[in-house]
Amino acid sequence: VLPAGFGNLMQDVLWCFSQVKGTIDIGVTEADIISTVEFNHTGELLATGDKGGRVVIFQREQESKQQPQRRGEYNVYSTFQSHEPEFDYLKSLEIEEKINKIRWLPQHNAAYFLLSTNDKTVKLWKVSERDKRPEGYNLKDEDGRLRDPSMITTLRVPVLRPMDLMVEATPRRVFANAHTYHINSISVNSDYETYMSADDLRINLWNFEITNQSFNIVDIKPANMEELTEVITAAEFHPHHCNTFVYSSSKGTIRLCDMRASALCDRHAKFFEEPEDPSNRSFFSEIISSISDVKFSHSGRFVMTRDYLTVKVWDLNMENRPMETYQVHDYLRSKLCSLYENDCIFDKFECVWNGSDSVIMTGSYNNFFRMFDRNTKRDVTLEASRENSKPRAILKPRKVCVGGKRRKDEISVDSLDFSKKILHTAWHPSENIIAVAATNNLYIFQDKVN
């Protein structure tokens, strides 16, 4: 029998703790802060990138018949240093090694491929398994030392012998020197031949095979930088139409572009913007309207955007306003002054769809994250915390008290920990499994298996 209150969870999904990765440290090392999380297309692999330029890939283990309650757990599969810190002496620019985004390519063969990017350089990594090695070379012995050719009297054919599984990550392509400004997004095209990289002012189109050239497809840099009024904040290709992509701006607008229309897509095919009541305008209006993430639905019919206080779902056929708006943490509206002073107002939250596009999820502060069911219009606030880390423990919904009497297990706005921010989350492509990055820890939650 479940305690009262659980009946409000949408879709009768009960989220349970599954795993947590990372250590409990008093002080968090900056390099350990997770900066991106992404499942691959089958959900078999889960990749994280961090501020230290490292990538860790987890693989889901096969489900065992002996323990049906335990769905496949994610264990470390491979880890490597993707990017290193650099200093551009010519421009006097320090280039962080922080991994801004990871995007997987669909799988064609036994190897896995992913793109990882920092502020300036995109890299294509190949992750492959090796479980056999050749033995019995003629010209060198088993240690690798060359044999004296005059001592070789017979020839033999080397044979492949099994060895302990080794997972290797190798950089196959490095796409560098194409971005003057800082890369915020990468997106693999549905043609699987090209991908785009977007920085504050420009978007480039690459072919996976060609690293010394890229096509510039969007350029919003004004002739006079004094006239700069908005920047590109995120970009993504349509999931099915290889000619279509969207990009969002710091002014809360989304532009949909069609690459068939012209080589340089500075003129949008569609322009999405919500009308603003001018009497509501304040110093903060533009800052909080800046879109931090844009994601197509799996169906390709909708686009979701995240700004500081809301998540919005837009119908591609309706440009003049969003179809749905969800309040993530509206109580922060009366805290904007201090959030501006501590820079939290510039935090860039991401948002994700579930596999069927029926539920959307995004993070908040105090290690809270929110889910909105688009059909039932119900929402829930959950918390990623070590206190709820017993195996298969059901997560209890959390509630922020907005003034007035605070109930026993509610938390008041003033008690929220703004250093505990959940900026990055990921949802398995077909199952109710989510990965939530809480600073230097990665939580994996699953729905309850009966």
Place this chain on the structure above:
Amino acid sequence: LSTGPKGFQAPLVFQDTQEKETVLPERAEEAKLKAKYPNLGQRPGGSDFLMKRLQKGQKYFDSGDYNMAKAKMKNKQLPSAGPDKNLVTGDHIPTPQDLPQRKSSLVTSKLAG
């Protein structure tokens, strides 16, 4: 759980004959901010932030200045910046030694532990 209708929260409006007073939380916060920082830009948060965003990572080392100063000084040591590496005045120019030494983390991620 779910708060508010779609779109912006509607402001509460009290009207009397003389003036219209809105109790919009954002406006109250704006007033707080302006009281603390009276010299804050007249323009609403916009271009200043954009320029700051574009300048991220910019350090003030000029290889031209550095090499010319080195040539001038010949054998002498270049004055290096004081404890506050960002405040460089007079003949002091940033030297490579003043730049943050960034080395890649050779430690495996703790997530893989």
